[in-house]
Amino acid sequence: MQQRLHKVNKIYALQLATIFVGFIIFGFSENIKGPAIPRIQFDFMLNESQLGTLLSLNALGYLLACSFTGFLTRLWGIKVVTVAAFALMILSGGLIYVSHSYPMFSSSYFLMYIGNGMLEIALAILGARIFVRNTGTMMNLSHGFYGLSSTVAPLIATGLMSVSVFGHMLDWRGMYFVVLSMSIVPIIFALSAKFPGDDLPQEERTPLKTLMRDPVLWFMVLILTFGVVSELAVGGWLVNFLEKAYAWDTVSASSMLSAFFLCFALARLLLGPATDRMGFTLSLILFSGFSAVCTFAAILGGEGLAFLFAASGIGIAMIYPTVMAFIAKRYPNGSDTAITFTVTMMGLGSVIGNYLIGIITEVVKNLYGSGTETGLRYGLQAGYGFIGLCAAVCAGFSFVLYRFLKRRKELI
Structure with missing residues (x-):
C-alpha cells in the first residue's frame, strides 16, 4: 500500500510539474513581446495599424491551433499533444533567430502562436482532468505560475536583448531563441508523466452539439473573449503606450508591465480560494469590473495614476482560470470539448480585438494630427481605452449570466 501511494504521489508530482512549468514557459512566450515590439516595429518600419495587424495574424495562428488541438488530443492523447506544443515553440524560436526579412519573421512568429494555442488547450485540458477538488483554487494556482513568469518576462526580455555572446548582441531575435x-x-x-482521461469511452463524452445548445456555454465564450482580449492586449500595448505617450524609457515602461504581471500573479496565487467561496459567476463580475475601473482611471488620470495600469492586473487575472473552473464543474464529461470550443471562439475575438486596438489608435491619431505629440497621445489613449472597455463588457455579460443561472438555481 505504501509503495502504491508513493507511486501515485510521484505521478501527481510529475503532472503538477508539467502544468506549473508549462504555464511558466507559456507566460514567458506570451509576454516577452512587450519590450521587443518597439524594436520589431523599428526594424521592419511598421506603423501602429500594421503592428495591430501583425498581432491579429498571430492571434489567428493561435485560433487555428485551438480549433484542431482538441481533435489531436482525442487522436494522439494529451501527452503527445503537450510535448508537440513545446517542441513547436522551440522550433519557432530558432526560426525567429535566423529571420531577417519581414515575411520570414511573421511566418516564424505565426508558428510560435500555433504552439501557444496548442499549449493553451493542452494545459487547460490537463487542469480540468487533474483538479477535481477545489477546482477554482487549483486552476487559479496553476495559472498563477503564468502570472509569475509574466511578471519577470519583460525585465528578462529587456536584459537579454542587451547581452552579448561571443561579441554578438542577442537583440530581440536572440532573446526569443x-x-x-x-x-x-x-x-x-x-515524457516522464502519465495523464488521465485519454481512456474515457467515446459514448461517455458529451458531444459538441449538446454543449452548443446550452446558452451558458455561449455566455462563457463572450465572457472569456472580452476578458482575454483585455488581458493579452496589456502585454502587447502597455510598454508601447508608456514609451510614446509619456516618454518613459524602456526600463521604466517594462517595469510597469512587470508590476502589472506581479499583481496578476499574486491575485491568482492568493485569491483562488475566494472564487470557490463566492461562486465562479459572482467572482467574474467583481474582478472584471475592478479591472475596467482601474484601466479607465489610469487613462483619465494621466501619468500620475499610471500605477493603476498595474493594479488592473488584480482583476483581469481571475477571468481565464475561473472560466476554466466553471467549465470543468459544469461539463465533467465534456470538459475537453467545451474548453476547445470556448477557447477557439475566444481566439477569434482576440484576432478582432488586437486589430481594433491598432485601428482605433491610428484613426484617433490621424484625427488629432498624425505628426503631432497630441495626436499620438490621444490615439494611444483611445486604443488603450478599448482594453478597459473589453473588461467592462466582460463584467456586463457576467452579470447577465449570474441572473440567468440564479433564476434556474444553477449557480456554481
Missing part, C-alpha cells in the same frame, strides 16, 4: 528553448524542461516532465 533563448527563452523559447527553455521549453525543453516541461518536455522532460511530460
Whole structure:
C-alpha cells in the first residue's frame, strides 16, 4: 500500500510539474513581446495599424491551433499533444533567430502562436482532468505560475536583448531563441508523466452539439473573449503606450508591465480560494469590473495614476482560470470539448480585438494630427481605452449570466 501511494504521489508530482512549468514557459512566450515590439516595429518600419495587424495574424495562428488541438488530443492523447506544443515553440524560436526579412519573421512568429494555442488547450485540458477538488483554487494556482513568469518576462526580455555572446548582441531575435528553448524542461516532465482521461469511452463524452445548445456555454465564450482580449492586449500595448505617450524609457515602461504581471500573479496565487467561496459567476463580475475601473482611471488620470495600469492586473487575472473552473464543474464529461470550443471562439475575438486596438489608435491619431505629440497621445489613449472597455463588457455579460443561472438555481 505504501509503495502504491508513493507511486501515485510521484505521478501527481510529475503532472503538477508539467502544468506549473508549462504555464511558466507559456507566460514567458506570451509576454516577452512587450519590450521587443518597439524594436520589431523599428526594424521592419511598421506603423501602429500594421503592428495591430501583425498581432491579429498571430492571434489567428493561435485560433487555428485551438480549433484542431482538441481533435489531436482525442487522436494522439494529451501527452503527445503537450510535448508537440513545446517542441513547436522551440522550433519557432530558432526560426525567429535566423529571420531577417519581414515575411520570414511573421511566418516564424505565426508558428510560435500555433504552439501557444496548442499549449493553451493542452494545459487547460490537463487542469480540468487533474483538479477535481477545489477546482477554482487549483486552476487559479496553476495559472498563477503564468502570472509569475509574466511578471519577470519583460525585465528578462529587456536584459537579454542587451547581452552579448561571443561579441554578438542577442537583440530581440536572440532573446526569443533563448527563452523559447527553455521549453525543453516541461518536455522532460511530460515524457516522464502519465495523464488521465485519454481512456474515457467515446459514448461517455458529451458531444459538441449538446454543449452548443446550452446558452451558458455561449455566455462563457463572450465572457472569456472580452476578458482575454483585455488581458493579452496589456502585454502587447502597455510598454508601447508608456514609451510614446509619456516618454518613459524602456526600463521604466517594462517595469510597469512587470508590476502589472506581479499583481496578476499574486491575485491568482492568493485569491483562488475566494472564487470557490463566492461562486465562479459572482467572482467574474467583481474582478472584471475592478479591472475596467482601474484601466479607465489610469487613462483619465494621466501619468500620475499610471500605477493603476498595474493594479488592473488584480482583476483581469481571475477571468481565464475561473472560466476554466466553471467549465470543468459544469461539463465533467465534456470538459475537453467545451474548453476547445470556448477557447477557439475566444481566439477569434482576440484576432478582432488586437486589430481594433491598432485601428482605433491610428484613426484617433490621424484625427488629432498624425505628426503631432497630441495626436499620438490621444490615439494611444483611445486604443488603450478599448482594453478597459473589453473588461467592462466582460463584467456586463457576467452579470447577465449570474441572473440567468440564479433564476434556474444553477449557480456554481
